[in-house]
Amino acid sequence: MGFLVYKFHPFSFNSLQLKTSNVLKFPHVQSTMGIFYRYHFLMCAAFCTAMQAQKTWTPSNPRQSNLLVWRSAITNSAKFDEKNGNIDDTFYKIWEQDSRTLDAMVRSYCINGRHEDALSLFYRSVYCSRRFRLSHQAFASLLKSCAAISAFELGKSFHGYGIKLGYELNQAISKGLMNMYAKCGTLDDCHLLFDQMDRSDPVTWNILLSGYAGSRHHDLEAMDLFYAMHVCEEEPKPNTVTIAIILPVCARSRDLLLGKSIHGYVIKSGFELSTLVGNSLVSMYAKCWSLHDAYVTFRRIAYKDVVSWNAIIAGYAENNLHHDSFELFRQMLAGPNEPNYATIVNVLPVCALLGHNDAYLFGKEIHCYVFRRSELLVDVSVCNALLSFYSRIGRLKEADSIFHRMKSRDLVSWNALIAGYASNGGLQKALELFHELQLREAVEPDSITLISIIPVCAQLRDLQEGQKIHEYVLRHPDLCKDTAVGNALVSFYAKCNDIAAAVRTFLTIPRRDLISWNTMLDAYAECGYAIQHVNLLHQMFKEGIKPDSITILAILRVFANVFCEEKVKEVHGYTVRAALLLNDLELTVGNMIIDAYAKCGNMEYALKIFESLLGKRNVVTGNVIISGYANCQSKENAEIIFKKMSERDLTTWNLMLRVYAENGCPDQAFILLKELQAQGMRPDVVSVMNLLPACAHLASVDLVRQCHGYMLRACLEDVRLNGALLDVYAKCGSINCAYKLFKSCHQKDLVMFTAIIGGYAMHGMGEEALGIFSQMLQLGIKLDHVILTAVLSACSHAGLVDEGLKLFETIDKVHGIKPTMEHYACVVDLLARAGRLIDAYSFVNRIPVEANANIWGTLLGACRIHHEVELGRVVADRLFDIEAGNIGNYVLMSNIYAADARWDGVKEVRTLMKNRDLKKPAGCSWIEVGSRRNIFVAGDFSHPQRVVIFNTLSTLNQQIRETF
Incomplete structure (x- = not known):
């Protein structure tokens, strides 16, 4: 490539005023000249400036004049380099014979922030060839470059090189060395140089002070x-x-x-x-x-600059005064100071916290402003701030668009988008971006990346992917030392139910903070390991770590789940002494204490805490106390709290539906449902599940079908809901509907198999139940004690004695499940229904644990059916000891005596009932005809069609007698 020759008229320099702004005004310079011509056009401007500076002096040596002018051009070109041109190796090749030109080039690189280029030029031109010696100023510039990129080892080499060449005696070099050591964090070396220098210069003091302050x-x-x-x-x-x-x-x-x-x-x-x-x-x-x-x-401040505005805007934002911060930004826009990249980076997070609608509108305005300022649009930090803003407000489409339009991305860009998808439900997309980052980018994921992606694996229950990330962490020592990464891994393993891996990871965290302990305590609470939780808590106290509100929440959850009221009281006392009820989490801790007392059955204490939060309560407080009353079956108290609540959410209504459904008030449950819908709320999965027991209580297939229809219309796809619906269909006598629902479900879990087998058992369809059970075994679904009870019950109702006994033998030997009282009761019922009462009685006596009232009651019922009076008397005596207050046992024994015409026995039982103040409740039955329920109670003659009903009953009784 030939050299361009620049020729200028000797009188043109005074009139030619080429500045950066003038050069940039020519669009064809930017777009059509190309890099080569732009470069020389830029150098022409720099050359003119240099010639103006030198026009009064004419050296005798033309070569010396050319070198002087070009060196001045290189120096001046630093002013133009930042946006348009660059000083490349062309100058090195042309002027490699002149050390002062290289000196000017090194300084120009440093001025423009091209520190790697400056160091590379020094290495090639000075250090390797050893032909030139840089000036003190250029050498000081190299030290600034080392400081800028924290190249400590290289800076230390320069120190030795400078000592060898005698540079160290110069004050500028010494200050440069001090600054390099200070910026690289080696303050001892910095202080050593400080002690050797003149202390009267405030610059040396400021350099050392900046090192300590950093x-x-x-x-x-x-x-x-x-x-x-x-x-x-x-x-x-x-x-x-x-x-x-x-x-x-x-x-x-x-x-x-x-x-x-x-x-x-x-x-x-x-x-x-x-x-x-x-x-x-x-x-x-x-x-x-x-x-x-x-x-x-x-x-x-008399002369405010953009930094002044940035400081006050960031200050208000850091103190959570977001609206005031944004108002200051508006004032800044109205003034002479234009926002820079730091302003935009500070104000966008403020916008994200203004509320969803306002946030989007204001953020869009700022985005448009950035778009008009082209120098801001190409700044990576501004693009990252926009990307993070859109991600935080859930506008992932805009965030993704910005990400893919960025000409250069850094790790912050990837982290912002990954975190956006992770926090807005795009779990799979977040994982895909993480994999793409590993494949396409030269940078590796850092701790921020991992803290975003590890919870994604936890939510997806993707143990394999999480383990791969853990392996990546182990290969990077810096990440192994990062406490936040370790905490995220502990939480991940806990949510994947791998508590052993969680413990191992917790023990490898080098500097465990309070969050580490809270994470591990929460992991034990999540998995129900109460003893390990308490032991870890004691260890935490031994190491001097004081619990905070988050710790208290985890502790209360554990003690509430094991119904340990005394421990709940201890924790409550500690929260009062430690003033943990006086911070920002006061209400959260208070709600948890209410919930803990309620789960332990102490509603008196729960109500006291509830009343102490007067004026501070939120909707969760009311929900917690209603839930406690629901567990205690205290319908009246739950209604009082519900009516006093000024604010209710769907959870509140669902809790009251549960209260009515579980306390024998199905009609009120459906009335409440209508009120819920009148408030504009839509029942969810929990609402329907709470209504189904009310349908079962009324034995109304029509209501079950209505619930099923709503579920389909509202697209409430849930495996648990399908299982509950199937169970209610069976209980209401519609086994065909139950089976159709079972067949239509693509996802069948243990609950659904249990429900359909239980339904078949209830209807005496043992063969069908065993058929479904065989399908389940073929699918490899793990059994539990509930489904085994259902299968045994099916065998019992269908008279499949041999099959039932064989299944009972496999419970422990094949399936590895210890038989429960329900299993023993099913075997007793199986034998008793087959008339093998002596075998049943013998089996009860062989049970390794003491038989409960359910087993003895089952045997007593069989004695009534098979007229075994003497055995019934023996069984009844045991029952009267175990359940002295159960009126049903006395009535059953009285009926056994009456069926055998043993009236003295009947009198004896009735006398015993009288002495124990036991009264038989009136019998009740009902039937649904045309969506209308007809209730019949023994001794009640109030039904309007009682004459027709009694005449029909009399006719039926007559036909029965004639049949037998």
Whole structure:
């Protein structure tokens, strides 16, 4: 490629004024000239500027003149390089014989932030060839580059290289070395150089102070150094830069008193007019939660710049005054200072917290503003802020569009989009993006990425994918040391029910914080390991970790689930002593305490806590106390709380539906359902499941069909709901509907198989029940004690004695399940129904545990059917001891005597009932005709059609006698 020759008229320089802004005004320069011509056009402008500076001097050597002009052009070109051109290796090739040209190139690279290029140029031109020696200024520039990219080892090599060449004696080099060590965090080396230098220069003090201030671990050293400057007479006094360095230390330590003291020094020293100092004071006051002082200081800044506005906007945002922060942004737009990338990055998170509708509208306005400012649109941090904003408000389509339009993406871009999908239900998409990041990008996932993706694996219960991520963590030592990543892995394993892996991961976390302990305690609570939970809690106290509100919530959940009221009282006492009921989570902890007492059956204490939260209650508080009353079957108290609640959600209505359905008030349950729908709410899966017991109580197939129809119309697909619906169909006598529903379900779980087998058992269809049971075994579904009870019951009702006994033998030997009392009762019923009462009695005596009332009651009922009076008397005596207050046992024994005409026995039982103050309740039955329910109670003659009914009964009785 030939060289371009630039020719200028000797009188044209005064009239030719080429500046960056003028060059940028020519669109054809940007679009059509190409990189090569733009580059030389830029250099032409720089050349002109250099010639103007040199036009009064004419050297005798033309080559010297050309070199001087080109060196000046290179230096001046640094001003143009930032947006348009670059100083590439062309100059290195052309002027490699001149060290001062290379010197200018190194400095130009550093000025424009091209630190890697500056270091590379030094390595090729100076270090490898060893033909040139850089100036002190250029060498100091290289040290700045090392500091900028935290290249400590390289900077240390430069230090040795500088000592070898005698650079260290120069103050600029020494300051550069100090700055490099300070920025790289090697403060001992920085302090050593400081001790060797002239202490009268405030710059050296500021460099060392900035090193200490740059690390939160050296706040005390920074304060001591500032104090030494302030107090010692021989030392230089703090200047505006010193104040700007030390104020962030006050902000980080939240030391408002010290910050105000420094503000006093600022006023005395006359630094109040400094914009740099004013900006630092605003930021300090905001971070110390003194927004009034921050705003007053902001108003007093005489010459506000964009940093001033950024400081006050960020301050209000950090103190959760989002509307005020956004209003300040609006004021900034109306003034002379244009927002920069930092302003946009600060204000977009504020928009995301303004409320969904406002957030989207304001965010769109900011997006349009960024679009009009092309220099902001290409800034990666601004694009990341927009991406994060749209993700946080759930606008994933816009977020995805921005992501794919970005010309350059960094890890923050990927993290923002992954987190957006993860927090808005796009779990599979988040996982796909994570895999794409690993395949396509040169950067590797960091702790932020993993903290977003590990919970995704937990929600998907994808143990295999989570284990792969764990393996990735183990291959990266920095991630292994990250406490947040370890906490996420512990939570993941707990949610995947791998408690052993959760414990192992917890023990490998090097620096366990309170969140680590809370995560592990919550894992034990989630999996129901109460003893391990208590042991871990004791260990936590031994290590000096104090519980917070989150810890208390996990503890209460465990003790409530094991119904340990005394432990709940201890935890309640601790929360009062530790003032944990006085923080932001007061209501959450209070609600949990109410729930714990309610689950333990102590509604008196639960009500006291409920009343103590007067004025602070929310809808959850009311729901918790209603749930407690529902568990205690206290319908009246639940109604009182429900009527007093000013705010109700769907959970509140569902709880009351459950209260009515479970307390024998099916009619009120359906009336409440109509009220729920009148409020504009739509019943969900829980609503329908709570109504189904009411349908079963009424034995109304029509109501069950209505519930089923609503479920289909509302697309309420739920396996548990299908199982409950199937069970109610069977209980209401519609076994065909139950079987049709069973066949139509694609996903069949253990509950559905149990329900259909139980339904067949109820209807005496043993063969069909065993057929379904065989299908279940072929599918490999793991059995539990409930379904085995249902199958045994089916054998009993169908008279399949041999099949039932064979199944009972396999319960422990084949299926590995210890027989329960229900299983023993089914075998007794199986034998008794077949008339083998002696075998049944013998089986009861062989049971390894003491038989309960259910087993003896089953045997007593069989004695009545088969007229076994003597055996019945023996069984009844045992029952009267176990259940002295059960009137049904006495009535059953009285009927056995009466059937055998043993009237003295009847008299004896009735006398016993009288002595024990037991009365037989009136019998009740009902029938549904044309969606109308007719109820009949013994001794009640109030039915309007009683004459027709009694005449029909009399006719039926006569026909029965004639038949037999």
